[in-house]
Amino acid sequence: MGNTKKVRTAGRFGSRYGVGVRKRLLKVEDKQEKNYACPFCGFKKVKRKAAGLYACGKCHARFAGGAYLPITLSGSIIKKTVAQKAFVSKNKALDEIIKTASEENKQEIEQVKKTEKIDKKEEKKKTEDRKNKKEEKKKTEDRKNKKEEKKKKEVRKNKKEEK
Numbered sequence: 762m763g764n765t766k767k768v769r770t771a772g773r774f775g776s777r778y779g780v781g782v783r784k785r786l787l788k789v790e791d792k793q794e795k796n797y798a799c800p801f802c803g804f805k806k807v808k809r810k811a812a813g814l815y816a817c818g819k820c821h822a823r824f825a826g827g828a829y830l831p832i833t834l835s836g837s838i839i840k841k842t843v844a845q846k847a848f849v850s851k852n853k854a855l856d857e858i859i860k861t862a863s864e865e866n867k868q869e870i871e872q873v874k875k876t877e878k879i880d881k882k883e884e885k886k887k888t889e890d891r892k893n894k895k896e897e898k899k900k901t902e903d904r905k906n907k908k909e910e911k912k913k914k915e916v917r918k919n920k921k922e923e924k
């Protein structure tokens with residue numbers, strides 16, 4: 762019962778934990794169980810030991826990677842920029858990777874770019890909103906101060922008149 766044709770390895774959970782969670786698991790599970798090529802010796806003997814930790818069964822090399830895959834897209838970008846010591850913007854780095862990427866990866870990269878743009882727009886909006894709020898506060902405070910000054914002046918005038 763563990764494996765089914767329809768839900769594959771998620772069959773071991775039956776109907777538990779919710780559809781969304783089980784689908785997310787399916788996305789990574791078969792990939793994380795695979796043997797990968799070792800970046801040090803080249804043998805296809807790299808296995809995932811824990812989240813982000815990989816070890817080669819041939820040369821016993823251990824190294825860090827993505828949580829479920831030894832190499833991830835964003836991880837490779839960071840590795841490249843660190844190696845070049847050229848900290849360009851993420852979009853530029855992505856453009857360079859697109860040149861050599863396969864069709865499947867290209868779509869993934871485009872999606873990353875889109876989400877990046879949306880994030881930046883939202884940040885801009887937030888900072889603008891903050892600025893506007895600050896200005897409004899200042900204005901209302903100024904108005905208050907002016908009113909108080911007027912009152913004080915009137916009080917002084919009244920006192921003088923009384924004398």
Ligand SMILES: [Zn+2]
Pocket residue numbers: 799800801802803804806817818819820821822
């Ligand atoms: Zn190795």
